[in-house]
Amino acid sequence: MTTRVPASPFRLSAGAKCAIPLGLLFLVAFVAPLSIVLGFSFLPERTFGFTGELTLENYEHFFTEGYYGTFLWTFGLAFAATCCCLVISYPVAYGLARVFGGWAAIITLIFVFPIFVSENLRLVGWTLVLLKGGGVLAYTINMLTGFETGTLLYGPGSILLGLTYVYLPFMIFPMTLGISMVPKEQVEAASDLGANRLQIWREVELPIAMPGILIGVLLTFVLAVGAIAEAKILGGQSIVPIAHSIQHEFTYAQNWPLGSAISVLAIVLVGIMVFFVLSRVDLDRLLGGR
Amino acid sequence: MFSETKPWMRNTIYAWTAAVVVFIYIPIVVIIMASFVKSRFFRLPVRAWETKWYEEALTANLMHQLHLTSFYIAGSVAILSVILGFFGALAFARYEWKGRHLYQKLLMVPIFFPQAVLGLALLLWFTFLGIIPTWHTAIIAHLVWIAPIVTLVISIQVYGYDTAQEEAAFDLGANRFQVLREVTLPALAPGLLSGALFAFLLSWVNFSLSTYTTGADNTVTEWLYAKMIVGYTPLVPALGALSVYGSIIILVVGYLVYRARARSKAASS
Numbered sequence: 124m125t126t127r128v129p130a131s132p133f134r135l136s137a138g139a140k141c142a143i144p145l146g147l148l149f150l151v152a153f154v155a156p157l158s159i160v161l162g163f164s165f166l167p168e169r170t171f172g173f174t175g176e177l178t179l180e181n182y183e184h185f186f187t188e189g190y191y192g193t194f195l196w197t198f199g200l201a202f203a204a205t206c207c208c209l210v211i212s213y214p215v216a217y218g219l220a221r222v223f224g225g226w227a228a229i230i231t232l233i234f235v236f237p238i239f240v241s242e243n244l245r246l247v248g249w250t251l252v253l254l255k256g257g258g259v260l261a262y263t264i265n266m267l268t269g270f271e272t273g274t275l276l277y278g279p280g281s282i283l284l285g286l287t288y289v290y291l292p293f294m295i296f297p298m299t300l301g302i303s304m305v306p307k308e309q310v311e312a313a314s315d316l317g318a319n320r321l322q323i324w325r326e327v328e329l330p331i332a333m334p335g336i337l338i339g340v341l342l343t344f345v346l347a348v349g350a351i352a353e354a355k356i357l358g359g360q361s362i363v364p365i366a367h368s369i370q371h372e373f374t375y376a377q378n379w380p381l382g383s384a385i386s387v388l389a390i391v392l393v394g395i396m397v398f399f400v401l402s403r404v405d406l407d408r409l410l411g412g413r
Numbered sequence: 414m415f416s417e418t419k420p421w422m423r424n425t426i427y428a429w430t431a432a433v434v435v436f437i438y439i440p441i442v443v444i445i446m447a448s449f450v451k452s453r454f455f456r457l458p459v460r461a462w463e464t465k466w467y468e469e470a471l472t473a474n475l476m477h478q479l480h481l482t483s484f485y486i487a488g489s490v491a492i493l494s495v496i497l498g499f500f501g502a503l504a505f506a507r508y509e510w511k512g513r514h515l516y517q518k519l520l521m522v523p524i525f526f527p528q529a530v531l532g533l534a535l536l537l538w539f540t541f542l543g544i545i546p547t548w549h550t551a552i553i554a555h556l557v558w559i560a561p562i563v564t565l566v567i568s569i570q571v572y573g574y575d576t577a578q579e580e581a582a583f584d585l586g587a588n589r590f591q592v593l594r595e596v597t598l599p600a601l602a603p604g605l606l607s608g609a610l611f612a613f614l615l616s617w618v619n620f621s622l623s624t625y626t627t628g629a630d631n632t633v634t635e636w637l638y639a640k641m642i643v644g645y646t647p648l649v650p651a652l653g654a655l656s657v658y659g660s661i662i663i664l665v666v667g668y669l670v671y672r673a674r675a676r677s678k679a680a681s682s
Contacts, residue, residue: 138510141503145520145560148497152557153523153531156538163537215433218426230430232668237437239614239660243637244653248440250641251447251650259443291437341525349527352620356641366529370625373533383537386530397525406517410506410569 157390163383170380181384190368190385197365198392200279201347204286208294208343209336211287216298220305231299234292242289246356249288253281253357277359285353290346294339300409301335302328334404341400345393365389441657447650466651475636476652482548483632486623487616490555494612495605497556498563502604505564506571520561528558532625539626546628554626555616562615563608570604603674610667614660 135143163170165177185191215234219227237245252259253276305328313323351366365385372382449462470476504510505517523531535554539546578600582592598605620634627635633656640649 136508136510138504138508138513141500141508142512142516143500144497145501145504145564148556148560149519149523152535152538152553156531156534159538159541160534211433214426214429218430222423222426223430230434232664233434234437236660236664237441239618239664240441240657241618241620241634241637241653243620243634243641244444244649244656245440247637247641247649247653248442248444248447251443252439259439288436288440291433345525345527349529349531349621351529351624352638356638364529366527366533366621369530369533373537379537382533386534389527389530393525393527397522401518401521401525406521407506407572410565410572 160383160386163379164387166380168380169378181380182388184381185384185388193363193365193368193385194388194392196279196362197348200282200286200362201344201350203283204290204347205294205340205344207283207287208291209340211291212294212298212339216295216302219295219299220303231296234295238292243352243356245289246285246352249281249285249357250276276357277361279358279362281357282353282362285357286347286350289350289353290343293342293346297335297339297342298332299335301332301338304335304409305331334409337400337404338409341397345397348389348393444650444653445657447647448654450647450650466647467655470648470651470655473648476648479631479633479636482627482630483617483634486548486551486555486627486632487613489552490559490616491609491613493552494556494560494563495567495609497560498567498608498612499601499605501560501564502567502571502601506568507574507576520564523557524561524565526558528619528621529625531557532622535622536625546626548627548630548632551623551627551630551632554622555619558619558622559612559615563612566608566611567601567604570601574600603671606670607667610663614663 162173164181165179166173167175167178167180219230223230254261309327309331310323313327318326349366351364354360354362354364354367369382369385369389372378372385376382448466449464501520504513505520532554535550535557536546539550544550578596579592582596587595618634620638623632624635624638631639633652637649637653640646
């Protein structure tokens with residue numbers, strides 16, 4: 124790779140210049156709004172401008188007024204959904220990377236397609252499947268076995284199903300990328316040296332595939348934390364996700380500082396995880412095979 | 414193929430994958446079934462089928478408005494994010510510069526950020542600035558999340574791009590603009606195209622950002638959501654089925670163009 128050397132030390136390098144447009148976008152529409160949110164989180168209740176004493180009372184309210192319950196449910200469900208996706212995806216990703224050969228492209232396309240159908244629509248589809256009595260699932264079970272069944276709908280179970288369902292592709296693809304990074308020769312060498320299947324998997328395949336798997340875990344988890352439609356459409360408001368309680372404070376309750384404090388706590392928790400994972404992943408290798 | 418992949422394992426993987434495909438397509442198939450039902454609610458067993466909801470979905474004024482809004486947003490996001498992503502990808506994958514590793518990590522942050530929280534932060538930001546949210550502000554919100562993804566998509570192409578072609582063009586006396594138009598853009602075209610396709614579709618189906626940043630305007634996904642919360646109508650599956658057909662057409666055309674390009678390339682070389 125050749126690189127033009129800048130003519131003078133004061134001129135920006137070509138790479139830095141190319142990074143400017145995106146940098147500006149981030150500054151205006153990412154850094155600035157988040158700074159505002161951070162700022163408001165330290166202001167007294169119901170202030171709408173940057174006036175008033177700095178205070179920690181919003182963070183106190185978060186704990187005293189039971190908002191942490193929202194956090195436990197949201198993060199708990201996101202964690203559970205990530206685990207489900209992990210287990211469901213692994214054989215599929217392994218197949219895409221190793222077993223399907225020429226079919227892999229078509230099978231990938233089959234998995235890509237649903238991403239481009241509105242998530243809300245697919246969730247509506249699930250409600251029609253899960254409806255009590257005349258729903259597809261209940262009806263089929265009744266036809267086959269004669270049993271009347273209850274419904275998963277409007278409870279944590281259906282939210283978990285929805286999250287797992289919607290974010291599954293976001294686990295499968297990075298995981299496939301990770302598993303296809305495992306060199307065949309290395310596995311064969313390990314096998315020749317007498318390692319059994321489990322040892323090869325644990326000592327060779329898993330560590331090399333780990334960056335891809337971690338990216339998948341992170342993506343699934345973060346998307347699930349920020350999800351709202353699953354809880355509303357499938358969960359029937361039985362559980363209030365984080366986004367919903369922030370929305371409530373920003374709009375109906377007109378309490379920007381408390382909403383900001385909830386946002387900041389959510390961002391910090393997710394941010395710690397993102398930082399932890401990304402510091403362990405080499406993007407050049409994962410995307411460019413270098 | 415691995416020598417260790419035993420037949421029983423291969424069969425298990427095939428069966429498992431087939432089951433996952435069924436799982437993924439269940440709700441889509443059900444929506445399409447529901448779109449042909451005569452009664453107001455979809456219940457099994459179905460007594461009568463018909464297509465009147467399609468006619469209504471295709472003729473209602475509101476439907477046109479919803480699709481136009483979604484289209485304006487997705488179209489603008491596709492164009493803008495390809496422009497941003499093109500330069501972003503050069504900085505990401507091509508040039509070796511001082512801040513590159515930091516830049517690569519920072520670029521990932523909006524992708525790994527809870528979308529609804531981002532949407533709400535932007536809502537607060539717009540309100541604070543006195544900007545009334547409309548579909549214009551939704552474009553900004555979508556760009557924050559989609560432009561980095563498009564940058565990654567284009568970067569994959571840039572990693573495989575041989576910069577010696579550019580050097581050669583410069584040596585032959587081409588100026589910077591000519592090199593960009595004649596060498597760089599054609600070489601990266603497949604990446605730019607798939608980036609645009611991704612951006613359009615991701616924006617078209619987005620809900621978590623749109624719901625907080627479109628203000629009084631409504632996109633298709635917002636309407637679907639509202640109807641599910643306050644009042645189901647058979648227009649929901651009809652509209653949904655139409656959007657499924659639309660996505661199929663876009664993906665198939667995209668795939669065929671890609672194939673045709675690959676073939677003409679193979680023929681010319």
